[in-house]
Amino acid sequence: MKKVKEKKIEEMSIDPAVQEILQLASEKGYETVWDRLNSQSPHCKFGLNGLCCKNCIMGPCRITPKTTTGVCGAEADTIVARNIVRGIAAGVAAHSDHGRAVAILLKEVACQENKDYTIFDTEKLKAVATKLGVDTDRDIHEIAKDVAEIALKDFGKQDDKPLKFLASYAPKKRLERWLDLEKKLYSETDKKTGVIPRNIDREVADSMHRTTMGVDHDPLSLLIQGVRASLADGWGGSLIATELQDILFGTPRIRTIMANLGVISPDHINIVIHGHEPILSEKVVEIANTPDMQKLAQEYGAKGINVVGMCCTGNEILMRQGVPVAGNELHQELAILTGAVEAIVVDVQCIYPALGKLAKCFHTKFISTSDRAKFPGSLHIQFEEEHANEVAKKIVKTAIEAFPKRDKRKVHIPSFKSEAVVGFSNEQLLKILGGSLKPLVDAILAGDIKGIAGIVGCNNPKVKHDYYHVTLTKELIKRDILVIGTGCWAIAAAKAGLMRIETQELAGERLRKVCKALNIPPVIHMGSCVDCSRMLTLAGAIADYLEADISDLPLVGSAPEWTTEKAVSIGTYFVASGVPVHLWPAPPISGSPKVVSLLTQEIKNLLGGYFFVEEDPIKTVDIMEAIIQEKRKAL
Ligand code: SF4
Numbered sequence: 018m019k020k021v022k023e024k025k026i027e028e029m030s031i032d033p034a035v036q037e038i039l040q041l042a043s044e045k046g047y048e049t050v051w052d053r054l055n056s057q058s059p060h061c062k063f064g065l066n067g068l069c070c071k072n073c074i075m076g077p078c079r080i081t082p083k084t085t086t087g088v089c090g091a092e093a094d095t096i097v098a099r100n101i102v103r104g105i106a107a108g109v110a111a112h113s114d115h116g117r118a119v120a121i122l123l124k125e126v127a128c129q130e131n132k133d134y135t136i137f138d139t140e141k142l143k144a145v146a147t148k149l150g151v152d153t154d155r156d157i158h159e160i161a162k163d164v165a166e167i168a169l170k171d172f173g174k175q176d177d178k179p180l181k182f183l184a185s186y187a188p189k190k191r192l193e194r195w196l197d198l199e200k201k202l203y204s205e206t207d208k209k210t211g212v213i214p215r216n217i218d219r220e221v222a223d224s225m226h227r228t229t230m231g232v233d234h235d236p237l238s239l240l241i242q243g244v245r246a247s248l249a250d251g252w253g254g255s256l257i258a259t260e261l262q263d264i265l266f267g268t269p270r271i272r273t274i275m276a277n278l279g280v281i282s283p284d285h286i287n288i289v290i291h292g293h294e295p296i297l298s299e300k301v302v303e304i305a306n307t308p309d310m311q312k313l314a315q316e317y318g319a320k321g322i323n324v325v326g327m328c329c330t331g332n333e334i335l336m337r338q339g340v341p342v343a344g345n346e347l348h349q350e351l352a353i354l355t356g357a358v359e360a361i362v363v364d365v366q367c368i369y370p371a372l373g374k375l376a377k378c379f380h381t382k383f384i385s386t387s388d389r390a391k392f393p394g395s396l397h398i399q400f401e402e403e404h405a406n407e408v409a410k411k412i413v414k415t416a417i418e419a420f421p422k423r424d425k426r427k428v429h430i431p432s433f434k435s436e437a438v439v440g441f442s443n444e445q446l447l448k449i450l451g452g453s454l455k456p457l458v459d460a461i462l463a464g465d466i467k468g469i470a471g472i473v474g475c476n477n478p479k480v481k482h483d484y485y486h487v488t489l490t491k492e493l494i495k496r497d498i499l500v501i502g503t504g505c506w507a508i509a510a511a512k513a514g515l516m517r518i519e520t521q522e523l524a525g526e527r528l529r530k531v532c533k534a535l536n537i538p539p540v541i542h543m544g545s546c547v548d549c550s551r552m553l554t555l556a557g558a559i560a561d562y563l564e565a566d567i568s569d570l571p572l573v574g575s576a577p578e579w580t581t582e583k584a585v586s587i588g589t590y591f592v593a594s595g596v597p598v599h600l601w602p603a604p605p606i607s608g609s610p611k612v613v614s615l616l617t618q619e620i621k622n623l624l625g626g627y628f629f630v631e632e633d634p635i636k637t638v639d640i641m642e643a644i645i646q647e648k649r650k651a652l
């Protein structure tokens with residue numbers, strides 16, 4: 018196979034801290050994700066086009082112009098649709114399992130079976146309870162128990178009614194549209210099918226069931242189930258995770274943090290927390306900051322303990338505790354390569370198994386903590402919520418004990434770090450707006466805010482790291498389009514300095530005026546991947562305020578450097594909620610013109626949202642602006 022040309026370091030990332038460490042890795046011979054991508058390239062075309070099926074052992078089957086069906090007779094359309102639905106189901110499962118863990122913890126705290134955590138934000142608890150129709154004129158623990166039970170029921174109920182969280186949070190016109198679509202689908206297909214999720218786990222199971230060999234072969238029916246599963250994520254599992262985490266750990270409020278590898282301290286014991294679930298990271302931050310642990314760190318010769326975040330668990334503790342963030346997805350190996358990390362502590366999702374081998378080249382302890390996520394080469398310290406304080410202490414002590422083994426000759430910490438204003442929960446936004454959405458809606462109606470773009474998702478070494486995130490963001494604000502977002506995009510924007518108040522100067526005149534009046538940057542950090550639900554509920558609130566549907570609003574979405582199956586689920590639930598969504602790299606569907614047409618065109622008539630694919634970020638913004646202008650005509 019033809020070997021691909023190795024990329025130059027400046028083609029790999031726009032981040033100077035990343036370039037500096039990649040230079041070091043290249044000189045010292047450490048392998049990174051970019052090297053492994055190079056070894057895997059060029060990728061198999063069947064996989065890239067979605068034309069490979071291994072759903073039964075008569076296969077694996079590949080579709081070519083000569084062999085147009087698999088052994089069972091499945092055609093390209095079926096195979097491509099099945100593959101994408103399986104990806105969505107995996108993404109839904111990941112986000113929703115996260116939400117389930119939080120719901121279980123809330124119930125344990127409510128029943129006072131777990132004393133290591135408390136109900137931190139009673140105001141948020143009452144707000145969530147009111148939305149769900151729970152009586153709030155009672156003891157706080159009783160309210161929390163009912164809220165947790167409703168959440169858990171959304172994972173396990175067996176009736177066909179909509180998820181309670183979806184029914185309570187989705188805007189009125191959107192709910193009506195989904196119900197109308199169900200009626201249409203019932204009559205047209207004469208069979209029970211629909212887009213409204215009934216039970217989060219069931220939608221994952223249904224998606225897996227119908228994509229096994231010999232079940233559902235109709236691409237539309239398959240994709241409709243993909244939509245239903247994705248909605249069980251956005252208006253179900255992810256929403257539950259966000260809302261209940263706010264109750265347990267506090268609703269984010271505005272604060273200033275620092276972002277990039279420069280937050281790693283040469284004099285402190287550095288603990289990087291990476292993954293997704295704040296249940297673990299909140300505790301590690303809390304315990305590391307206790308006088309006992311700080312004193313112990315000093316006894317070992319360090320100035321103290323410096324906890325920093327990475328990826329979405331980084332976003333969680335940054336939003337709630339102001340913990341600095343060392344980077345996004347592609348920084349995880351680079352943090353170890355600074356030689357100054359005593360422990361990289363991980364829970365679930367987006368963690369490269371390569372960390373095990375790399376950590377062994379340094380004094381770094383690679384600590385896994387979830388029974389769901391074990392890694393070759395990791396030190397496993399099982400996190401148990403009921404003994405959270407004890408386990409967190411053990412983790413922090415393990416990091417402290419690694420400090421004397423740090424090899425000073427290997428320490429190389431790039432100095433780059435940027436300030437960022439973060440913590441924009443919907444509650445905070447509302448507060449900034451004076452308690453009502455009116456100023457925001459008025460600014461949209463007047464055209465001072467031309468539209469809102471939500472950017473989400475990962476990094477992907479196939480594209481220049483952070484380049485798409487940053488270019489898209491700068492170009493959008495220049496055109497008076499407010500940018501909000503989550504996940505690794507949010508960290509990219511923070512590192513690039515785009516979340517500073519001074520970024521107002523990069524915005525178009527009209528957007529700048531609004532941001533100055535509100536004293537906010539034009540680039541808004543809304544949290545972790547599950548917090549995409551904050552963007553959904555914000556869109557829903559604007560829609561309800563205007564008595565409109567989300568699809569009537571000048572909103573667009575993008576996942577311009579996406580990697581994970583979770584991003585497919587996120588993109589799909591935004592489309593299913595009425596928002597056009599841009600993707601780059603292209604998803605693996607090009608092997609079926611039928612599926613491409615369903616997801617980029619026909620779905621628009623069904624749900625109002627649709628996907629589009631574009632590599633060039635400026636052309637992408639042209640398309641986004643055209644969509645926004647079109648929607649504005651009907652406002
Ligand atoms: Fe091949 Fe059909 Fe089995 Fe897929 S399900 S591997 S297409 S025989």
Ligand code: MSK
Binds near residue numbers: 476506
């Ligand atoms: S962490 S899902 S790489 S955004 Fe949520 Fe980043 Fe994507 Fe993971």
